[in-house]
Amino acid sequence: MLKRIVFGISLITLLLAGCASARAPQQNLIYEEGFVEKQSADQALPAAPREAPAAEHAEGGIGYDSVNTSVTSSERIVLTNVNLGVVVSDPAESMKAIGKMAEGMGGYIVSANLYQTSLASGEEVPQGTITVRVPAEQVSEAVTFIEEQSDKPVEYKNIDSQDVTREYTDLESRLRNLQAAEEQLIEIMNDAYETENVLTVFNELVRVQEQIEVIQGQIKYFEEASRLSAISVNLIPEESVEPLTVAGWQPVGVARDAVQTLINALQGLANVTIWVVLFIIPVLLVIAVPILIIVYILLRWSKHRKQKREIEAAEAEDGKE
DSSP: OHHHHHHHHHHHHHHHHHHHHHTGGGGGOOOOTTTOOOOOTTOOOTTOOSOOOOEEEETTEEEEOOOOOOOOGGGOOEEEEEEEEEEESOHHHHHHHHHHHHHHTTOEEEEEEEEEEEOTTSOEEEEEEEEEEEEGGGHHHHHHHHHTTOSSOOSEEEEEEEEOHHHHHHHHHHHHHHHHHHHHHHHHHHHOOSHHHHHHHHHHHHHHHHHHHHHHHHHHHHHHHHHEEEEEEEEEEGGGGSOOOBTTBOOOHHHHHHHHHHHHHHHHHHHHHHHIIIIIHHHHHHHHHHHHHHHHHHHHHHHHHHHHHHHHHHHHHHHHO
């Protein structure tokens, strides 16, 4: 019995090690916060549509049928992300409208942020960002709705699609192999009687179940991200893109450039003044004050010596007379 347990665990360990080394690059996947949720080992993931391969049980060994990992074009797993910059009159209202649109399509709000931003004139206006997820087949409709929130051209629009079919298929293959190994370990542990053997098999079983949970989370992320595409929107206030106005007049051409150049020059002069007052003058004082004190002392000492020599010379003259 002991030989059977040791031999069985050794074969499972070698199988898992080979599977992990063959799929090691998949560990570098990046997951978006809120989609990867750890599941317990006894939960079945409905996302794996293919049945696990049949395991061949033999005395003292474990065998697995080959897995067909081919994917047809109708089963492609594609992740789509959209980034938009839209100029709106009321970012708060537009944010509410976009959130309701996503929920109405069966999606949800991932994040929303409304904050105050300062214009060049010093005026503060609201600006917002919102990220939603909508069904992949309704992305175009959602983007059109967002663009219609403004009567101005879209500032920018980026659409990024990533085909992760190969990664998804590899994860499914790894999951099937790990689940088959889990079944074998459970069977071996049930046949073990000695405490040491039971603990050895149990530790290996826990390690396999942890890997199953991680892969289930990765598969769930791919399914969620491919079913619901992410749309990130930057809601830009109209005030921040309006042309320069002076007392209701909008200078254009040379006049506008001249006014802008004047403003830039005044700003540069103000910056220089601030640097001189707050930095250059204090530094010069720190350097100059000790030097002036030393020079003053030297001058006083030189003057005192000169006066002393004059007095001595006068006394010498008086003595001679």
